[in-house]
Amino acid sequence: MKEERRGPIVTLDGPAGSGKSSTAKAVAARLGFRHLDSGALYRALTFALLESGVPEERWTGLTEADLLALEVSVEPTETGFDVLVAGRAVGDELRSQRVTSRVARLASLRASRACLMALQRAAGAHGRLVADGRDMGSVVFPDAEVKVYLVADLTERARRRLRDEGVRVPTDRDVAAQSGVIAERDRHDSEREFSPLRKPEASHLIDTTRLSFENQVKSIVSLVDRLTPP
Ligand code: C5P
Numbered sequence: 056m057k058e059e060r061r062g063p064i065v066t067l068d069g070p071a072g073s074g075k076s077s078t079a080k081a082v083a084a085r086l087g088f089r090h091l092d093s094g095a096l097y098r099a100l101t102f103a104l105l106e107s108g109v110p111e112e113r114w115t116g117l118t119e120a121d122l123l124a125l126e127v128s129v130e131p132t133e134t135g136f137d138v139l140v141a142g143r144a145v146g147d148e149l150r151s152q153r154v155t156s157r158v159a160r161l162a163s164l165r166a167s168r169a170c171l172m173a174l175q176r177a178a179g180a181h182g183r184l185v186a187d188g189r190d191m192g193s194v195v196f197p198d199a200e201v202k203v204y205l206v207a208d209l210t211e212r213a214r215r216r217l218r219d220e221g222v223r224v225p226t227d228r229d230v231a232a233q234s235g236v237i238a239e240r241d242r243h244d245s246e247r248e249f250s251p252l253r254k255p256e257a258s259h260l261i262d263t264t265r266l267s268f269e270n271q272v273k274s275i276v277s278l279v280d281r282l283t284p285p
Contacts, residue, residue, distance in 0.1 A: 065200070066255070067203045068203070068252070096129070097167065100122060103125035122167060126140060126142065159240045159244055160243070163248070200282055206264075207262065213230045213231075217230065
């Protein structure tokens with residue numbers, strides 16, 4: 056697989072709110088690579104399942120074929136991938152509360168991991184990809200040239216999430232409530248049997264709690280630059 060690549064794969068894994076997606080997007084833009092947001096795929100699968108009306112108590116019995124029938128796919132763009140459900144581009148729906156509160160449950164099922172594997176690997180077949188998620192470096196792209204594991208303090212991650220949601224000056228109460236929600240999703244993602252959230256072997260640990268966004272991006276770009284000496 057590696058021989059056919061035209062460039063490296065960079066993986067960014069980490070818990071919710073660690074800044075993976077925004078960092079991955081900026082790193083990809085600097086390098087001229089495509090960005091793959093794998094969380095968006097799990098969100099799309101959750102959205103499609105909710106739309107299809109399958110009751111949640113039946114999700115654990117779903118097979119890979121059931122999930123493939125929901126037709127989650129991606130279409131390459133210049134900078135990344137559009138996520139489609141049954142041929143229709145989905146965007147804001149993926150970040151809704153309805154999806155966010157259920158995605159970790161669906162992502163814990165073996166069928167959902169299997170269903171999205173080929174799609175993710177196809178996105179990286181030619182390299183020049185920055186992929187972010189929970190198992191990019193450990194399971195989906197174990198031979199990635201650069202692996203990064205991003206972490207940040209829970210309260211800082213909660214503040215970032217609230218800021219993303221438009222809460223400019225969150226109260227202590229807002230932060231405590233959001234911390235609880237994030238901690239619960241982390242627990243789900245770390246304790247599951249299939250593809251649990253783990254620091255991949257040989258990955259670079261970057262704590263973003265007190266790091267500026269620009270420095271986060273620079274430090275990852277420099278890891279990639281070091282791969283190919285001028
Ligand atoms: O990154 P984001 O918060 O959008 O991910 C949503 C959820 O999708 C995560 O909480 C996790 O349950 C799941 N996920 C996963 N594996 C990935 C990416 C996301 O299990 N590679």
